[in-house]
Amino acid sequence: MMIFMLGSILCAVSPTAIFMVIARVIQAVGGAILTPASLALVLPEFAVEKRSAAIGIWGAVGGISAASGPMVGGFLVDTFGWHSVFLVNIPFCLLAFVIGLKLLRESRDETAPRTVDYFGALLVVLGVGLLTLMIVQSDEWGWVSNRSLIIFAISFLLLGAFISRCSQVAHPVLDLRLFKLPFVTAAAIGGFAFSMGFFSMIFVNTQWLQVVWGYSPSLSGIAGSPGPLAAAFVAAPAGKLANRIGHGKVVAAGALIMSFGIGWMNFFITPEIHYWDFYFPTMVVTGIGVGLCISTISSSATAFLPQPRFAMGSALNNTSRQIGAALGIALVSSLLVAATKTDDPTSGFHAAWTLMTGVILLSGVAMLTLFRRPTADQLAQAT
Structure with a gap:
């Protein structure tokens, strides 16, 4: 938390682009530590049969944050400038730090080394x-x-x-023995593909709203909020549903719904603004798919692991998702830039949406076919 806050402060006062890049790296290091650590703190507090539901709530909170982030960020940029986007993190970090000291209980593997x-x-x-x-x-x-x-x-x-x-x-850094467990492999592949499509979708849709439709940063944040809000409402019950019918089936259903929404956008969106009759319902549909997938994939990575391995299982899943997100945004960025040199600059958007549809479907197929409960021998060999 403190590393993330330090990175935010440095970003806010960045005098040059190089300084900003270094500050963002520091911020990213803090964020990368937070996600697996937060899950490792949450999971031991719940019985095995309730963990998927708990992660569903954890994912719902993330969905609400994702919905409010673009709106708040756009408002801050339009009103106070880009520095405020980073400064606003400071009070939240301090508040979370103080509350964490009072309420969180330490969860650690006492046999694990203290070296990195x-x-x-x-x-x-x-x-x-x-x-x-x-x-x-x-x-x-x-x-x-x-x-x-x-x-x-x-x-x-x-x-x-x-x-x-x-x-x-x-x-x-990562215990690759865990890949001997089919559910960990499924979560890693599913998380990689899902994040590649999900974060690419956020980036490309925002570019469409601002570049093609001419929305301001704050208005584009508001326009995209129905998706994360829908995801937040779905994420919590998705965890309970995963306990009943299986993680793979829930992610496969979510991936199918999300791919349908992205595909619909790809085929029918036009440069003329038509928000309420097209973009709004499309965001709701894709948001439902995201809600079914995002927390379910997270919970699948630790579904059958013993408590001391929660952090490592979460770290494996988080690493695969972060790599997928980085490569996805890089790929769609290259598609958008390449299209600006053609007769149809919007063709890059359609190529990007096609790519997203494919990788999201891949995440559903991976979870549906690979996710299963490990045998006792598999657990013993991997942990």
Whole structure:
């Protein structure tokens, strides 16, 4: 929490673009620590049969935050400037810190080491970062230019070295043995594909509202809020539903609904503004799909793990989702930029929505086919 707040302060006072990038990295480190740690604190407080419902509530809160974030952020940018978007985090961080000290109970694996594999963390950050850079710059450099191929090769080697290190060191950043458990593998693949589509959708839809329809930042935030609000209402009952019929079926249903909404947008949206009769209901439909998926995928990563492994299971899922989000936004950004050099600049949006539809469906297929309860032998080998 304090790292995230420090990053927010540095972002707010950034004098240059390079300083801002460094500050955002610090902020991202804090955020990356918060998500798996928060789940590791929540899960031990609930019995096994109630954990999916608890994560559903956790996801619903996230949905409300996602709905209010663009609205509040857009208002702050329009009213007070971009610095205020980062400054507004400070009181919330302080409040959460004080409440956490009073109410949260520590949850830890007493047998776990107190050391961190910083070199392994550096390998994965550099590997994913270079791959993202290559994708973002693909329109300028070319996909098969010498520069792109060299950066891709370096990224490939770094990520390969990271996987090798995780398999060899005593206390890796990510315990890859957990991938022996089918439900962890399903959550990782499903989380990667879902986040690639979900965060790309937020980015591309916002660009459409502001660039094509001419909405202001605050108005685009309000326009997109029905989706996260619908997701927030669905997320909590989705956890209970997952306990009854299975995580895979719930995510598959959500992925199908979400893909339908994105596909509908792709085929029927036009440059003429038609919000209430088209964009609003489409956001509600996609929001329902998001609500069924987002917290259910999170809970699936730790569904059958013993308590000391909650944090690692959550970290694996969060890592796959963050990588999926980064690569997804990089891909759709390259599609949007490439389309600006054609006769139809909006074609990039349609290509991006097509990509989203495919990866969201992939997340549902992965969860439906791979998610299952592990055997006792599988648990023993992986944990």
